[in-house]
Amino acid sequence: MATAEPAPLAISIGDPAGIGPEVIAGAWAHRHTDSLPPFLAIGDARSIRAVWDGPIASLSDPAMAARAFADALPLIQVDDPGEIIPGQPNLAGARCALDSLELAVGLTRQGMAAGLVTGPVSKAQLAAIGFAYPGQTEFVAERCGVAASHAVMMLAGPTLRAVPLTVHVPLADVPRLVTTDLIVTRARITARALARDFGIERPRIAIAGLNPHAGENGTLGREEQDIIRPAIETLRGEGHDITGPLSADTMFHARARARYDVALCMYHDQALIPLKSLHFDDGVNVTLGLPIIRTSPDHGTAFDIAGRQLARPDAMIAAIRMAAGCAAARA
Numbered sequence: 001m002a003t004a005e006p007a008p009l010a011i012s013i014g015d016p017a018g019i020g021p022e023v024i025a026g027a028w029a030h031r032h033t034d035s036l037p038p039f040l041a042i043g044d045a046r047s048i049r050a051v052w053d054g055p056i057a058s059l060s061d062p063a064m065a066a067r068a069f070a071d072a073l074p075l076i077q078v079d080d081p082g083e084i085i086p087g088q089p090n091l092a093g094a095r096c097a098l099d100s101l102e103l104a105v106g107l108t109r110q111g112m113a114a115g116l117v118t119g120p121v122s123k124a125q126l127a128a129i130g131f132a133y134p135g136q137t138e139f140v141a142e143r144c145g146v147a148a149s150h151a152v153m154m155l156a157g158p159t160l161r162a163v164p165l166t167v168h169v170p171l172a173d174v175p176r177l178v179t180t181d182l183i184v185t186r187a188r189i190t191a192r193a194l195a196r197d198f199g200i201e202r203p204r205i206a207i208a209g210l211n212p213h214a215g216e217n218g219t220l221g222r223e224e225q226d227i228i229r230p231a232i233e234t235l236r237g238e239g240h241d242i243t244g245p246l247s248a249d250t251m252f253h254a255r256a257r258a259r260y261d262v263a264l265c266m267y268h269d270q271a272l273i274p275l276k277s278l279h280f281d282d283g284v285n286v287t288l289g290l291p292i293i294r295t296s297p298d299h300g301t302a303f304d305i306a307g308r309q310l311a312r313p314d315a316m317i318a319a320i321r322m323a324a325g326c327a328a329a330r331a
Contacts (some may be wrong), residue, residue, distance in 0.1 A: 001058070004114060005063055005064075005065075005066040005067060005182070006037070006038060006063060006066050006234060007063075007066075007111065007112060007113055007114040008037070008039050008040040008065040008069070008074065008105075008113055008114065008325050009037060009038070009039040009040070009113060009114055009116070009117055009143070009320060009321070009327075010039070010040050010042055010062070010103075010108050010112075010113035010115070010116050010117070010321070010322065011024055011039050011040065011041050011042065011104065011116075011119065011144075011316075012042050012043065012097070012100040012101045012103075012117070012119050012305075013041060013042060013043025013044060013047065013048075013096070013097065013100045013118075013119050014043075014097055014100070014105040014118065014119025014120045014121050014301065015089055015093055015094065015096075015097045015120065015121050015122045015125060015301045015303075016029070016043060016044045016047035016081065016084045016089055016093045016096050016097065017047075017084050017085065017086055017087060017089040017090070017093045017300060017303060017306060018086075018089070018119075018120055018122065018300070018301025018303055018306050019120070019122075019299075019301060019302045019305065019306050019311035020043075020119030020120055020301070021043070021044075021047045021048040021050070021051050021052065021086075021103060021173075022051045022052065022306070022307075022311045022313070023119070023297065023311055023312070023313040023315070023316040024041050024048070024073070024119065024308070024313075024315030024316060025052040025054055025073060025313075025328075026052075026311070026312070026316070026317075027039075027313045027316045027317045028054070028069075029054060029124055029313075029321055030114040030201075030313060030317055033056070033071070033180075034222055034317050034321070036317065036320055036321065037114075037320070037326075038065055038066040038069040038074070039065070039069070039074075039117070039320055040059070040065040040074045040075070040076065040107075041073060041074065041075040041076070042075070042076050042078065042079065042100045042103050042107070043077075043078060043096060043097075043100040043106040043119075044078065044080065044081055044096050044100075045058060045077055046080070046083065046084065047084045047086075047093075047096075049104070050084065050085075050307065051085060051086055051306070051307050051309075051312055053177065053296070054072075054073060055071060055072035055073065055103045056072055056075050056076055057071070057072035057073065057074050057075065058076075058077060059074050059076055059119040060076070061091065062076070062107055062112045062113060063112070063130045064251040065258065066139050070105065072207055076103065076167035077097070078096060078099040078100050078103060079095070079099055081093055081096040084096070085179065085307075086124075086306040086307025086308075087179065087303045087304065087305075087306040087308075088249075088303075089122055089125050089301070090249065091125065091128060091129055092284055093124065093125065093126035094121075094126050094128060094129045094131075095121075095129055097119075097125070097126065097132060098126060098189055099321065100119075101118060101121070101139065102143075103134060103187045103191055104116055104118070105139075105140055105144075105275060106143075107160055107293045108279075108294075109143065109144065109292055112278045112293060113230075113260070114126070114279050114293070114323075114324070115292065115293035115294070115295070115323035115324070115326060115327045116140070116293060116294045116295075116323070116328040117290055117294075117295050117296060117297075117316070117319050117323050118136050118140075118273045118294065118295075119296075119297075119316075120296070120299060120300050120302075121136060121301065122300075122303075123135060124132055124168075127263070128260045128293055134295070135168070137287050137294075138151065138295055139171060139306055140221075140287065140290065140292075140315065141287070141289075141290065144290050144292060145291075146289060146290055146291070150185070150186075150189060150289045151229065151287050151288070151289050151290060152186055152189045152190060152193070152287070152288040152289050153167060153285060153286075153287060153288075154190065154262065154285075154286045154287075154288050155271060155275040155284070155285055155286075156192075156282055156283070156284050156286055156322065157274060157280065157282055157283045157284070157318075158259055158275060158277075159254070159278060160252070160257055160278055160279065161194075161262040161263065162262065162263045162264075162265055162271035162272070162274065162275050162328065163190050163262060163263070163264050163265065163271065163288075163297045164265050164266075164267060164268050164270065164271035165178055165182055165183065165186055165264065165265065165266050165267070166178065166266065166267050166268065167179075167186040167268050169222075169267075171267065171269075171270075174210070174266060174267045175210065175223060176320060178210060178223065178226050178227060178228075178266055178267075179251065180226060180230045180231045180234070181231075182236050183207065183227070183228060183231035183282040184231045184235060185281045186238075186264065187207070187235050187242070188235075188238075188241065189206055190203070190262055190287040191203050191205065191265065192289075192290055192300055193288035193289060193309025194254070194261060194262060194288075196329065197286075197288075197293065197326040197329050197330060198325075198329060199329045200261050202241055203240075203241065203258040203261045203262060203264075204241045204243070204255075204259065204261045204262075205235075205240060205241065205242050205243070205260065205261070205262055205264055206210045206242075206244055206246055206251060206259070206260035206262070206263045206264065207228060207231075207232060207242060207243070207244030207245055207246065207263075207264045208244065208245050208246055208247075208248045208251060208263060208264065208265045208266055209223075209224045209228065209244070209247060209248060209266070210223040210224065210227075210228070210245075210267075211223060211224065211245060212247070212249070212265045213247045214244075214245045214247045214248075214316060215245070222255070228244065228245040229245065232244055232245070239242055242315065243259070246263075246294050248265070248270050249327055252274040252278075253262060256274055256296040265328045276298070279298075280312045280317040281312055281315060282297055282317075283298035283299075283315060283318070284296070284297065284315065284318050284319045284322045285297070285298045285319075286314060286322060286326075293323050293330070294323075295319040295320075295322050295323040295326070296319055297315030297318070297319045298315055299315050
């Protein structure tokens with residue numbers, strides 16, 4: 001009886017004028033040295049060939065990807081956007097990025113791909129073609145039937161996982177947006193995902209304060225007393241392993257990081273500055289709370305270096321490995 005080929009990971013190319021084509025090709029070139037599982041690129045072959053002279057296997061069936069992977073980069077072509085010049089984004093490229101994302105999500109939802117890895121896109125270019133979502137995360141969540149508020153962004157590297165409660169909002173709006181219910185909901189989703197996708201049975205969650213020195217017992221702000229502590233009490237009552245609120249300036253050194261599995265932060269930079277300081281080249285964006293696995297390298301399109309052979313594939317490799325690890329944990 002023939003053994004079924006393993007389902008590959010699906011990787012959407014992102015904006016074809018950015019570094020997505022380079023880092024996907026670079027990841028395939030490192031498939032042996034980094035022990036990468038089979039993956040399938042979704043996008044535009046011409047855009048990859050513009051920046052890479054390696055072999056590409058154009059496929060129509062994702063099931064053929066595992067067999068082709070050893071000798072060539074498997075790829076399913078979306079509608080040909082025409083000639084794409086690296087570093088020069090245009091609307092045709094944005095449509096290619098969206099088509100690639102749509103197909104990759106669909107394949108993953110149908111079980112034809114073991115997980116989804118998304119290449120970097122330009123929000124401005126997507127907006128110009130009518131993309132009505134703040135980012136890829138919200139798009140993927142909707143396609144999976146999950147409310148955007150329940151799709152939780154986690155940034156992860158080898159020594160730190162961090163979840164920002166609020167993401168792309170002005171800093172002035174953060175105190176209004178951080179609520180006890182938000183903290184409780186995001187912590188529950190994070191705990192479930194770490195157990196299901198990372199094999200951490202009872203995750204240790206550290207919750208940061210909002211104000212300097214976590215409010216200094218109310219003298220530097222009342223949010224810790226009035227909003228964060230009630231959330232912590234609720235979560236502890238449910239059996240979660242919670243510490244906090246912690247002063248953000250002392251919770252990211254090595255000894256502090258050893259005491260928790262994930263840091264729940266109040267706003268974007270509170271989570272991303274330490275993550276990128278520690279893991280700039282291998283940080284991964286993971287979306288928690290979805291029925292499918294979705295990861296992404298934690299970098300942008302880098303139009304300024306696209307096509308110049310300067311882009312490193314480290315973060316893409318890390319995103320592929322993390323998606324494969326999550327798929328194995330779920331299996």
